[in-house]
Amino acid sequence: MRTPNTPHISGRSRRIGTAATATAALLLAGLGIAAHADAATPTPHKVSAKTVAAQVAKAHVQYESACGTTPKKGYAACNALRVTGGTTAYMEKQAALKGATPKTVKPNATSATPTGYGPSDLQDAYGLTAASSSNGSGETIAIVDAYDDPNAAADLATYRSYYGLSACTVANGCFKKVSQTGSTTSLPTADSGWAGEISLDLDMVSAIAPNAKILLVEASSSSMANLGKAVNEAVSLGAKFVSNSYGGSESSSDTSYDSSYFNHPGVAITVSAGDEAYGAEYPAGSKYVTSVGGTKLSTSSTSRGWTESVWKTSSTEGTGSGCSAYDAKPSWQTDTGCTKRMISDVSAVADPATGVSVYDSYGSDGTGWNTYGGTSASAPIIASVYALAGTPSSSSYPAQFPYEDTSALNDVTSGNNGTCTTSYFCTAKSGYDGPTGLGTPQGTDAFTG
Template sequence: MRTPNSPHISGRWRRIGSAAAATGALLIAGLGTAAHADAATPHKVSSKAIAAAVAKAHVQYSSVCGTTPKKGYAACNALRVTGGTTAFQEEQAVKKGVKPATVSPKASSATPTGYGPSDLQDAYGLTAASANNGSGQTVAIVDAYDDPNAAADLATYRSYYGLPACTVANGCFKKVSQTGSTTSLPTANSGWAGEISLDLDMVSAIAPNAHILLVEAKSATDANLGTAVNEAVKLGAKFVSNSYGGSESSSDTSYDSSYYNHPGVAITASAGDEGYGAEYPAASKYVTAVGGTALSTASNARGWTETVWKTSSTEGTGSGCSAYDAKPSWQTDTGCTKRMIADVSAVADPATGVSVYDSYGADGTGWNTYGGTSASAPIIASVYALAGTPGSSDYPSQYPYLDTSALNDVTSGNNGTCSTSYFCTARTGYDGPTGLGTPQGLAAFGG
């Protein structure tokens, strides 16, 4: 069991027996990142052969911030693949006619083994927007503790994928404490450093022309993280991503008014990684709660397919009906009289995870594959940034509800068992695990 205020946090191990069985939708999984020159298909490979390879995929993964936090604290929602073979590795192996490489528990890969920027942009209809939008916008990342290698690791990720440089020197990247200091930073923490790397890389992948502000709370208390959100807004960020959460409490409504009520700012929060059940601050009526999916390539018109991310009865995207937070006026589902989680979603399944570069990790350092709703929250914050500055009096969490046709509706899978079906089971239209769906361009994220 981790101690929430300890500077070193170790994760617990998890195992997925089969990527195909775990997600329920990995019929054809692939990765076409243009930057991977060595991943080019040497000969035509049938979808059946790829599906057979993907079915063999199995991974172990761990939570980089440990188990459920105690009251008044939050844990990050980042999951790092630590062993086995990912669907990407299996697919690339069958294309090349070789034995798939494996991920070592104590060392990361020399090259990426998850989705890269071009994959994510293509999956969510953002290729043109990512190339042309976002300039002049600032996406803030709020996390706990310090990642001393954040700037260097960000540079490595962006260089590998051919993205524009984003450095302190050119004014694109800035790291501050929850008080705004650039010199008096929190204690370094290897667990949260992995979370920070994931967040920075996802902003880079989706909105490579945007500036990035990293605000580091001095600890993972709800109050300190909330103070960091306020600092991000004070410094001018109109888009703030929060990839952490903890159990709900009667204090949540006061936290809402103190930390998350910022009209004109798009604030996203991870729905959680422990399956069905509400988490805060995703339950705040002022944020966009972001659920998680399993994302894989398909032979349909979109070229991709998604289902609810679920590994087991206790591992998968969060969702649920808040016990404390009032329902926002734009949320109209009838089964929950209070705030319902989630609003929208994006990829989060570690078996179909994203590539991240982190050199300050507790175990493997370098290239890793990450999942968790810690990936989906910064993705959605960055989509908001591509869509443009929110109206000064708007709560951008309402935007997706104004144009539901501009989202990919996720209609299969579940994240657990619940008394009201759509709280935990995907369906046509709104459901808890995936909300209204995943991005299909920008139309659902602008005012």
């Protein structure tokens, strides 16, 4: 699972060199590719979670390099998870409705049509159907990533057209792509690995908040300094919601990064918790952001129609969580086992085996429709839920909002992402736990100040 002279290649990155290296780079927080899709019209949810689990267990998971080059010292590789075989939860559901046997996904295959959860599935699962159709107009959701995706606008148009969403283009003022300095013409070098990440982020914003404007800010590299400057640029351009799908190992520099890049009152900043299973990372550990864990999302016979558990594929693949070694505990976190900042705050779907449909024509994972997972999916989903809930007050820290109304969240109480000495750091339970935080969205109430 390692490539010579590169960091560990799951969704979580690793800083190269000493912990204090200020320019250490961060990796995508995790794309996982499987294969499944939301129809334009929601369908009944009849297939059992047990049946889905049995099929997904057949999938072969491996680490797949997304960038294809050895990074220079101080920069993380750009890698992603890929589920190379088996079936997905959506495929099981559709096959059960038709009384047929689900087709097995071939290794490295892309599909002519989506095979992952799409907008109506995600909106239904998180109680957002009404809000998604009526809220978000006038809000700007920023996506921060590294390097350029030259096909971002065209791929976004394909995704939105397929699902019947309104056009979001440069021409109509809905979509804008800029560099970390705000330039629309002098953009970073194109990178096929990060292009898949960018497509995932843009598509998840579209799925949850189709009426919102989208601002893509591309950092010139995957260093913390450049990604942090991109966050600042997003805020300076007016975004009140900023999603970050990258992360790296913690270091003593993190508190200075906090003040330089993430202390933006009145802005909801979401960050992926990571994809290497149990363990804390940064910037998910920043006390100023909403850290977002990941779940396995399956249909069920409950009144909700869905069920969730902690995402864990293996001992080295699953949602991140843990107690920060450096960041102070925010006043609104009241768990007693961790004296510093605890990861995560909330969560959403991230398991590639129950993943989301993404259209990408430039990424190294294959062009066309793929199904992605990882906390790279859950972070933009939560940023978009914040946007549906409305603009935060200018002096607020939106990471606090879910702690004020925990009843408006789906409490995830099963599963774990590893082994830990303090149980709730890695194991789901009633109430707060590290892997899923306070739970997943149940409408927008928990994301309103």
